[in-house]
Amino acid sequence: MKILPDSTMQRPKRTQSGEKQPYHHGDLRAALLKAALLLIDRHGVKGFSLKDAAALAGVSTAAPYRHFADKQALLYALQGEGFVLFNAALAEAFARGETASSKIVEMGVAYVLFALHHPAHFRVMFGLNAGPESGLGPDPSRASGFLLLVEAVAALLPEASAAVRNDLVIAAWSLVHGFAWLQIEGAFAGSVEIGDVESQLRRTLTLTLPRAGQS
């Protein structure tokens, strides 16, 4: 794969006064992460190489090793970055929802929008375990957004048993994750009519969510 340096990720230039300007505000590390995201978007996690990322950032093939021990370390960094963004989006959605069920719906919407807006992060976070021992295991910080779902479900079904709540947590998580994944993969195309993604998801979620006290 021939990768040309991204025009937005230039090599250092000298100003008219002759000082050397650092990479991207001095942050090659960030430039490499950005390049990796772009390449993963285009070619998938396994189809991305450090050499390509270096070329896209306009540096030599050895340069990335100044910032990452190896390729996997870069992927870990991307995964961590993704979970920070993801958990923040879920927390914001949780806070925004005014009722238990709207908290759940907002979190679901945030989950899917995150996947659509950050597909490369999403793939690194959830689609990486290509094999049982692919190296990149689940990240502990994954739990943080997830616990909010557990909390919202408890609020929605205060009198339900723990088992029933557990069932609903699994249902909501599975539905939203499957929706996001199928959307990213384009699997709905041609099979189902999906207009606006967000309103489709809202309708689907509310249709599915048991009303409180009904269980």
Place this chain on the structure above:
Amino acid sequence: MKILPDSTMQRPKRTQSGEKQPYHHGDLRAALLKAALLLIDRHGVKGFSLKDAAALAGVSTAAPYRHFADKQALLYALQGEGFVLFNAALAEAFARGETASSKIVEMGVAYVLFALHHPAHFRVMFGLNAGPESGLGPDPSRASGFLLLVEAVAALLPEASAAVRNDLVIAAWSLVHGFAWLQIEGAFAGSVEIGDVESQLRRTLTLTLPRAGQS
């Protein structure tokens, strides 16, 4: 990756009478597909090579090209094979269910069991579009099992609008797909208690499915 020939996929042997025995009942093609499935299970779709598959089947690196034009052709074959099995399993489940809602539940169970029992097929079928243009697009025959879900939902909600039915089709498909994927990826581990996978899914699905006439 060093791949040793699989003891179940031996090179041709001579019987005591001296005749040459063909590969696997004369079917190297089948042996290569089987080897590919095993490698994809272990290393993911992108982590599998024709050379490894050939080695695992006990033949030279050039041999696969007698049966497949190139690597992608083998993956296509695997995808097609997967959809045949998948659609058959869904059709059987549809037929087995006695009511509309049990048809849906049985299809969901079949969907997930297929994913668990044929993870490599499942990955090739649904997890391949690593990038927007990864080559392996959706297969048309995918629709066949899917249409049965549309039919079952129509039977479940005979008086509902087409839009509502559509919402439920998307909900059911997303939920089951997400459940299967998260299960394969091991994402539930540590976060949620899942005992028996099948009964968990049955409970989750029935909890979620609107009863007929209730919408």
Place this chain on the structure above:
DNA sequence: CCTACCGATCGGTAGG
């Protein structure tokens, strides 16, 4: 952060 390079792997082909 660069040049130069290694050892390994990969898809694919030539020519039996």
Place this chain on the structure above:
DNA sequence: CCTACCGATCGGTAGG
């Protein structure tokens, strides 16, 4: 279906 091989790519390192 095999041997032998090419051209390309990749992760990573030596030694500035």
